[in-house]
Amino acid sequence: MTKIYPPLEIPETLAAGPGPGNTDPRVLERFAKTGVADHMQADVLRGMIEAKYMLRELWGTDNVYTYGVAGTGFTGLDCVLSMILPGDKVVAFPNGTFSGIDSLTIRMKAATKEELAENSLDPKASSVTIVETPHGQSVTGETVEKALAEHKPMWAFMAHWETGSGRINDLKGFSDACVKHGVMGIVDAVSSLGVDDFNIDDYPGVVAWASCPQKGVLSLPLTYAPVSFTDKAIEVVKDRGCRTYVNHPILNARHWGIMDGKDVEAPGYHQTHSCYAVAAFHEALRIILNYGKAAKAASYAYHERALREAVEAMGCDVTSDMTSLVVLNLPGKLAGREKELVQGARAKGFGIWPTLSEPVQVRIGILNQLSEEQITEIVSRFADAMLEMGADFDKAQVMAGLQSYYAKKAA
Ligand SMILES: *Cc1c(COP(=O)(O)O)cnc(C)c1O
Numbered sequence: 001m002t003k004i005y006p007p008l009e010i011p012e013t014l015a016a017g018p019g020p021g022n023t024d025p026r027v028l029e030r031f032a033k034t035g036v037a038d039h040m041q042a043d044v045l046r047g048m049i050e051a052k053y054m055l056r057e058l059w060g061t062d063n064v065y066t067y068g069v070a071g072t073g074f075t076g077l078d079c080v081l082s083m084i085l086p087g088d089k090v091v092a093f094p095n096g097t098f099s100g101i102d103s104l105t106i107r108m109k110a111a112t113k114e115e116l117a118e119n120s121l122d123p124k125a126s127s128v129t130i131v132e133t134p135h136g137q138s139v140t141g142e143t144v145e146k147a148l149a150e151h152k153p154m155w156a157f158m159a160h161w162e163t164g165s166g167r168i169n170d171l172k173g174f175s176d177a178c179v180k181h182g183v184m185g186i187v188d189a190v191s192s193l194g195v196d197d198f199n200i201d202d203y204p205g206v207v208a209w210a211s212c213p214q215k216g217v218l219s220l221p222l223t224y225a226p227v228s229f230t231d232k233a234i235e236v237v238k239d240r241g242c243r244t245y246v247n248h249p250i251l252n253a254r255h256w257g258i259m260d261g262k263d264v265e266a267p268g269y270h271q272t273h274s275c276y277a278v279a280a281f282h283e284a285l286r287i288i289l290n291y292g293k294a295a296k297a298a299s300y301a302y303h304e305r306a307l308r309e310a311v312e313a314m315g316c317d318v319t320s321d322m323t324s325l326v327v328l329n330l331p332g333k334l335a336g337r338e339k340e341l342v343q344g345a346r347a348k349g350f351g352i353w354p355t356l357s358e359p360v361q362v363r364i365g366i367l368n369q370l371s372e373e374q375i376t377e378i379v380s381r382f383a384d385a386m387l388e389m390g391a392d393f394d395k396a397q398v399m400a401g402l403q404s405y406y407a408k409k410a411a
Helices: 025-033 042-059 073-081 097-110 113-118 141-151 171-181 231-240 252-256 275-291 293-313 338-347 372-388 395-410
Strands: 065-070 090-092 128-130 155-159 184-188 206-210 224-229 325-329 362-365
Touching: 025 275, 042 065, 042 224, 042 252, 042 275, 065 073, 065 231, 065 252, 073 097, 073 184, 073 206, 073 224, 090 097, 090 141, 097 128, 097 155, 097 184, 141 155, 141 171, 155 171, 171 184, 171 206, 184 231, 206 231, 224 231, 275 293, 293 325, 293 372, 293 395, 338 362, 338 372, 372 395
Parallel strands: 090 128, 090 155, 155 184, 184 206
Antiparallel strands: 065 224, 206 224, 325 362
């Protein structure tokens, strides 16, 4: 017999990891207050078109092919990486968990039929060169320049902000090297969009970008992964095709009112978009643009510094340089107990994370936690978690230090 479970209750936790970020109540309100309407109803379509224009503003681009792919960050990445066909020459520059998974996607797309059959879940594609930068370090422009000069690929790939290790990679160096060597760059901007203040049109070597709903865009009610393609990328897809219907860079754009390279008033059906998701995504974009990209980026930098200084005062060593996240090593006495610390915190509804690939470190994120009050709560709970495991520091002193950081800055 089928067992019927009670309704699913999920508690409110403090989501202080690399993502997802805490969803703004206004986004949830749009989600819940939206009436049921089909995916071709006029206001749903209008919402998608308005969201498309707001996305261009957020990405900082005139690219017509800028829209949302229904799903998570990896769905958007699947869409942009679907431009890569079997046998294409690619150089990828991973430096942590996520760019590592992206590199796997690239090997799956570029593998020949034989290479895929050989090891279908982890194919070795001879046309793909993987240039690893160790965890905890950033991909440099020199690394990219050297590899592109040597391999002369069709495509190059890099993450802008690698969330696995909390590192910012050299986007300008990547783009410049792509321009110099006539390579088409593809960038995973899952962690940077909505956090950093940048305009993708300033990076002409990059022809396609992908982000996600749940990090800087802060629209967790599973909505849309923002993507953007230059006309050149779209031309390549049009000439050569690609092997997906639902994540097809050109076909997917139809529902957002983009056809034959132009904005059109009457979108065409692609898939059954959710009116609730459209309304939530639209509101999330309104919130970011109202806040202002530059103001938001400055706010992240300001509060990240407060958190960083507080965990350093507890004896931790921070190895990240992203502004939405600190990645740290515990002090000597607690080293090796990172997973235990994280599990203890999570059991109490304090959602911090370990790194997902070696070496094991602790990650604390501040997505949508941009106030003194919220950072103080995170610092206090992290201090408690460390003290419970026997760390030596004076919590009152750490909290006073944090308070004086905010008092000084406010003055
Ligand atoms: C989170 C993340 C992803 C994956 O996004 P999902 O929403 O989990 O699919 C990919 N790349 C980077 C850099 C990320 O931070």
